[in-house]
Amino acid sequence: MRSAPPDAVVVGSGPNGMAAAVTLARAGLGVEVFEAQPSIGGGARTLDLGLAPGITHDMCSAVHPLAIASPFFEEFDLRARGLELTVPEVSYAQPFDDGPAALAFHDLEQTVERLGAAGPEWRRFFGPLLGRVDDSIWLSLGDKRSLPPTLRDLHGLANIARFGARLLSQAGPAWNLPLSHEHTQSLFTGVSSHVIGRLPGMATAATATLLALLAHDVGWPSPVGGSQAIIDELVDDLEAHGGAVITDARIDHVSDLPSASAYLLDTSALDAARIFSGVMPARIDRALKGFKQGNAAAKVDLVVSDPVPWRDPEVSRAGTVHLGGTRGQMAAAEADVVAGRMPRQPVCLVSDPTLFDPTREVDGLRPLWTYCHVPFDCPLDPTEYIIRQIERFAPGFRDTIVAHSSVPASRMAKHNQNHVGGDIGNGGFSFYRMFARPRSSWHNYDLGVPGAYLCSSATPPAPGVHGMSGWFAARRALRNRFGISRTPCLAPSL
Known part of the structure; x- marks a missing residue:
């Protein structure tokens, strides 16, 4: 963990959370990622379930166009x-x-x-x-x-x-x-x-x-070896740019987190409402709690x-x-x-x-x-x-x-706190909900609290291992919270 307080905190180490973390770290910010599970990756983890020696299984996604x-x-x-x-x-x-x-x-x-x-x-x-x-x-x-x-x-x-x-x-x-x-x-x-x-x-x-x-x-x-290989590459890049991931760290409320200028949540809409309970505007709290599961x-x-x-x-x-x-x-x-x-x-x-x-x-x-x-x-x-x-x-x-x-x-x-009731899409997905995820607002990623953003598949564009929700939310945080309008380059370092 960094000795200095982080500039930005990400909750959840799934593909969107890691995409947000990498984007923020590439902009020169100090970033910490908190993951509730003992292993990182969310829906892109590969684990040994103990079914046979040496056999590993992809926990959610396995094929990745x-x-x-x-x-x-x-x-x-x-x-x-x-x-x-x-x-x-x-x-x-x-x-x-x-x-x-x-x-x-x-x-x-x-x-x-x-x-x-x-x-x-x-x-x-x-x-x-x-x-x-x-x-x-x-x-x-x-x-x-x-x-x-x-x-x-x-x-x-x-x-x-x-x-x-x-x-x-x-x-x-x-x-x-x-x-x-x-x-x-x-x-x-x-x-x-x-x-x-x-x-x-x-x-x-x-x-x-x-x-x-x-x-x-x-x-x-x-990926050869399983979906975890995708997450491992994201973690390697994050750490190479000064970021860190903390596992076994369940977050129940924003008060459990270190002070930071920005908080990005790769969580369900319901968990976002829970984490910012008592801080979030009532209308947004109601909208998040009313976002139906799929x-x-x-x-x-x-x-x-x-x-x-x-x-x-x-x-x-x-x-x-x-x-x-x-x-x-x-x-x-x-x-x-x-x-x-x-x-x-x-x-x-x-x-x-x-x-x-x-x-x-x-x-x-x-x-x-x-x-x-x-x-x-x-x-x-x-x-x-x-x-x-x-x-x-x-x-x-x-x-x-x-x-x-x-x-x-x-x-x-x-196995994954975002998959409430087996809803691997993190909220109902319909034509309306392609745009109004998780609520009807032009600012879908904003949580109504200064510096707080939802960056999971509960936001546009859609569920999937694409990193886009995290990337979009991080770019908004950079622009609105840190005054950084230019999206940082993500290409591998030479």
Whole structure:
């Protein structure tokens, strides 16, 4: 810990908290980060759960297209710092009960060829957007308050119009018109499962359009060794610029923190209200406490003796597998979740990191990362639901299981305080809540207390490992609290 009081304090060491801390430290400020857990990283931690010697598991996120594509990480440049990222040939797969799976290759033309008769409509949907992907990224990951830099010319505006048209086509009841084949419909809908919500919908369509586009641009990479490698690079940069991280440091109130000119909270909206209780204006306190949680995820970490025996062996080429069957089946399962019912066949996500990172295998055993969608705060053990859903598309999978550990939605917050009730999105995510996160205000990051900012995924742009919420909040703190208008360079030091 620094001997002098810090200029700025960050609460929470997730990707957004660390992005804020690095940005502030790069501006020459003294920064301290406080983390409640004994390990750092929030939703990007990789831990040994004790299931098998040497086997580690990613605690929330495992696959990271935005760790390359987001403007924050593009400037921070993980690869230039030596972080190795594996990019599977197949970004994601959608298996079916009968017939071959639908595959989204990193290469668009390979995807079109695999889709056969359905391929041309997939090319028409995504091909025109690939020329200037940054336009779509900035629209999706902007602060929703300022004009993205890529929109200051006619070409950028035209590309955003194309992106918006595709998004809108998948957000309403006519979503089957531009994607008329079962394979293209389900392939797109599987990506929508990265947001837990009603299908079709604006928030799910926006997320799916961006992530599916990135699958054909930067791909869907994973860090060698696990998600923790991303956080470790951020911590190394913070410490190289004089900052520090303090773990096992739960903060209940701002009075628990050292005196500082700025406080940035990578926390839930509810925790932000708690930490500034008695200090925050009443209207903001009410708004934060009234920010509703979203639907939930429940997680199962498995140790297996072999790769998943997919009925279609081509699925094993994918870094991420979306399980739910057809578009109609997935929409029905998500409708159950939104209504507060546990689906009989929930939407699941599966990733086997060892397929592309042999370092994850130890003594013939490998981790398998899985989660499924469940109602908010659901207490049910998700293990059997997920195993049955994998067995549905990979008969014999159960025989490969050596050990497992499950976390129901109702207990997700014990591993990450921001995941209240299993809400890994840190608050409900809808078209309205893309802009009004966590409240209806032009100053979404401000907490109404001089120098206090919310920098978590409870603020724009959206949930995800992109660092943008932290970067935006830190830039506001630099400008408004320290009089530093120029955003510091984040590139690796020479």
